Amino acid sequence: MQVESRDFLPPPRAVPPRSSVRRLSGRARLERRPGRRGEPRVGEAGPVSPSKTASFRPAGRQSREFWLKPLAPFRLDLTVWALRRRPANLIDCWDGQTYRRVLVLGDRAVEAAVTQHGPPDSSRLRVRLSGARFPVAEKAAKAVLERVLGSRLDLSPFYRLAGADAKLGPLAERFRGLKPPRFPSLFEALANAIACQQMSLSLGILLLSRLAERFGLNRQKTVEAAHSFPPPGKLARLEPEVFREMGFSRQKGRALIALAREFRDHSEEWERIERLDNDTAFQRLLELRGVGRWSAEYALLRGSGRLDVYPGDDVGARNNLTRWLGLRKPLDYKGVRRLTAKWQPYAGLVYFHLLLDRLEKAGLLN
Numbered sequence: 001m002q003v004e005s006r007d008f009l010p011p012p013r014a015v016p017p018r019s020s021v022r023r024l025s026g027r028a029r030l031e032r033r034p035g036r037r038g039e040p041r042v043g044e045a046g047p048v049s050p051s052k053t054a055s056f057r058p059a060g061r062q063s064r065e066f067w068l069k070p071l072a073p074f075r076l077d078l079t080v081w082a083l084r085r086r087p088a089n090l091i092d093c094w095d096g097q098t099y100r101r102v103l104v105l106g107d108r109a110v111e112a113a114v115t116q117h118g119p120p121d122s123s124r125l126r127v128r129l130s131g132a133r134f135p136v137a138e139k140a141a142k143a144v145l146e147r148v149l150g151s152r153l154d155l156s157p158f159y160r161l162a163g164a165d166a167k168l169g170p171l172a173e174r175f176r177g178l179k180p181p182r183f184p185s186l187f188e189a190l191a192n193a194i195a196c197q198q199m200s201l202s203l204g205i206l207l208l209s210r211l212a213e214r215f216g217l218n219r220q221k222t223v224e225a226a227h228s229f230p231p232p233g234k235l236a237r238l239e240p241e242v243f244r245e246m247g248f249s250r251q252k253g254r255a256l257i258a259l260a261r262e263f264r265d266h267s268e269e270w271e272r273i274e275r276l277d278n279d280t281a282f283q284r285l286l287e288l289r290g291v292g293r294w295s296a297e298y299a300l301l302r303g304s305g306r307l308d309v310y311p312g313d314d315v316g317a318r319n320n321l322t323r324w325l326g327l328r329k330p331l332d333y334k335g336v337r338r339l340t341a342k343w344q345p346y347a348g349l350v351y352f353h354l355l356l357d358r359l360e361k362a363g364l365l366n
Helices: 076-084 136-149 156-163 168-174 186-195 201-215 240-246 250-265 267-275 278-285 293-302 315-325 333-343 347-361
Strands: 063-068 098-105 108-117 124-130
Touching: 063 136, 076 108, 076 136, 076 347, 098 136, 108 136, 124 136, 156 168, 168 347, 186 201, 186 250, 186 267, 186 293, 201 240, 240 250, 250 267, 267 278, 278 293, 315 333, 315 347, 333 347
Parallel strands: none
Antiparallel strands: 063 124, 098 108, 108 124
8 A cells, every 4th residue: 555645744845865764674565466720629539658668768859839728627737646646756747837848759859838828717837848840749749738738628527516515615616726637558557556656655756756767768868857657667677776777676577577567568468458347457566566445546536537446555645535534533435435426527536636735734835
């Protein structure tokens, strides 16, 4: 299980030298199986296939701007924080105004910089792409960004549901404009889940940022610049000892390598999981090495965008729910499912709202 509420002291803004991160104990075991021109059409972007390519070519210094029109209401800041979770995240970068991420499109990497213009009810997103060939890169980048930011999701039914709930209504109003974010690929979602198992979220993101710093593409070659998440082809070639050098346990290293090889060799098969129902997709995910119930549910929500999934084994999310509801006794998995049933099919969206509630209380949203 991953802990979402422990270790809430804000970590440093940049990843410290590798020598300063302690190695993880082998006892940290993995889970085991038991409209306008230039604007997108309405509709959620489909899954983005992780690249099988092991090497990348910077695509030159070209840059281009275009606009996205999110369905109202939309707030970029809240959505990005629900995605990045900690300031030390070097993959999803936020400076208070601009969201930056290096996108891997085929065998090329481009950096997207996104800013919001206008209020939540009538906003547009300006996207600047750097290092891309157009118009192919623009079309692909739009699909990725709409997926990551959930900008085309219509949450009107959720707001009606929240408006009729005395407890949920004020929470939804506080974070009005939040869209449920997703990782660009199911592979990245599962890699995040494996990396963050049985440790604080801050340390998990620190290790993921180190992984991106070492094996992701960084176009500007500076510590402050955004890094892409390494695609399967890069991680599939590594040995477990390389992960040990970065602070991962050997078990997690082996699980990440196995995951990368699976998605490198069978990417089309994993694309089809998006069309499966929750139970079937869940069972399929459990077949992967190092993926247990929490990791599978985490990936269904953050990777596949299934908003009816609230990861009941997430200790931090469970504690967030307990505190918010003012319960005296801690919740177990069945208790979480029972209490969130009345908010279906948006229990996972409540998960994101409660995450922001904790981040706000920790002072990270200011």
